[in-house]
Amino acid sequence: MTAKRLAIISAHGSLDAAYPPLILATAALAMDMEAAIFFTFYGLEIIKKGQADKLQVSPIANPAMPQPVPGISVPNIIGVLPGMTAVATGMMNSWMKKANVAKLSELLDMAKEMNVRMIACQMSMDVMGIKKEDLIDGVEVGGAATFLQYASEDAIALSF
Amino acid sequence: MSFKFDQELDCSGLACPMPILKTKKAVDALQPGQVLKMIATDPGAVPDMEAWTSKTGHELLGHEQDGPKLTFYIRKK
Numbered sequence: 001m002t003a004k005r006l007a008i009i010s011a012h013g014s015l016d017a018a019y020p021p022l023i024l025a026t027a028a029l030a031m032d033m034e035a036a037i038f039f040t041f042y043g044l045e046i047i048k049k050g051q052a053d054k055l056q057v058s059p060i061a062n063p064a065m066p067q068p069v070p071g072i073s074v075p076n077i078i079g080v081l082p083g084m085t086a087v088a089t090g091m092m093n094s095w096m097k098k099a100n101v102a103k104l105s106e107l108l109d110m111a112k113e114m115n116v117r118m119i120a121c122q123m124s125m126d127v128m129g130i131k132k133e134d135l136i137d138g139v140e141v142g143g144a145a146t147f148l149q150y151a152s153e154d155a156i157a158l159s160f
Numbered sequence: 161m162s163f164k165f166d167q168e169l170d171c172s173g174l175a176c177p178m179p180i181l182k183t184k185k186a187v188d189a190l191q192p193g194q195v196l197k198m199i200a201t202d203p204g205a206v207p208d209m210e211a212w213t214s215k216t217g218h219e220l221l222g223h224e225q226d227g228p229k230l231t232f233y234i235r236k237k
Contacts, residue, residue, distance in 0.1 A: 027177040030184035031215045100202075101175045110181055 006035040007151035009159040013045030015055040015092055015104075020160050022046075022107040029114040037111075038147040039139075040121035043160075044128065047118060047135050052104035059088040066095075112138045119146055161224050163233040165197040166190060172201045172229070179205045180212055183234070187218055190236045195221065198232045205230055 006028040010021040021043075025035035039047050046052055059065055059079035067074055068091060078084060102110075111118065119142045120135055132141055140146075151157045169186045171179040179200045186196050198209075206223065209232050213220040221233040 023177045026181055030177070030180045031212060099175055100173045102178055114181070 003154050003156045004033055005150070005153065005155035006033055007147065007155040007157040008035065008037045009147070009157075010037050010039050010043035010046060011041050012160060013042030013055060015057040015089060017043075017160055018046045018052070018055050018104050019101075019107075021158075022104065022111055024158065025116045026107060026110045026114055029111075029116060034117070036117035036119060036147070036150050038119045038121060038142075040124045041128075044120060044124055044130055044135070046104065047108070047120060047139055048130070049134060049136055052108050055104065056085050056089040057092045059084050062088075108136065112136075117150070119150075161222050163195055163197070163221050165233060166194040168197045168199070170199045171205070172199055174200065175202055176204050176208065180208055183209070183212065183232075184216075187216075187234060187236050192236050194236050196232075196234045196236070198234065200230045200232070201228045203228075203230075205232070209234070 006025060008021045008025060010018070012018075021037050025037050028035040045055060057065070059076070061076070062079070063076050065088060068087075079088070118139045120130075120132075120139050122141050122143050125131070125141065132139075167186060167190060169182060171182055174182070179198070179202055183196070183198050186198070190196060209220060209223065213234060217237045219235040219237065221235055223230060223232040225231075
């Protein structure tokens with residue numbers, strides 16, 4: 001079977017978790033497939049107006065994060081200190097820039113332009129007090145059935 | 161290796177997935193049979209362009225490497 005669709009669930013709002021859904025969805029459109037992303041729980045942060053480039057990366061419980069100074073091991077518990085999330089985020093952003101990775105806002109613009117279907121989870125919006133006008137333009141609001149109906153037809157389904 | 165081309169696209173310095181997205185846009189704007197010359201510096205562009213052309217049906221006429229600079233020639237189906 002050849003899948004014609006990519007159906008993605010985006011449930012996390014950290015910087016590192018926001019990239020894969022947007023990269024894969026835009027690449028799918030470039031490969032003449034269709035793609036939809038269902039933004040649920042913290043994934044909604046990615047599509048809040050003006051929020052994409054402010055997402056952060058947490059050093060806590062993230063032992064895979066490279067050390068700021070190569071060869072010098074910093075205990076992971078240091079991550080609980082005030083300000084460490086900002087430090088880790090700054091580090092990640094500088095690595096991203098050095099590697100010429102597009103900003104999340106640029107990928108979101110691409111996704112919109114290429115007609116990636118973006119679905120915001122109604123239930124999560126209610127739980128977190130997020131209104132439709134808090135979200136970027138071009139997003140539709142839907143529920144589990146909206147996503148499943150899309151995913152049930154010739155789709156690869158992924159969750160991040 | 162060099163081919164006659166109708167359009168040129170420079171993706172130097174861009175990381176995944178941008179070379180693919182920009183190539184898609186550029187090829188869409190061509191007429192069938194026309195050739196796009198695409199330049200990239202992302203080493204991942206080599207397997208990605210092979211996969212992209214294989215999936216979309218456009219023809220990868222070939223690619224060459226000059227240091228970090230990769231040049232691809234793609235003929236629109």
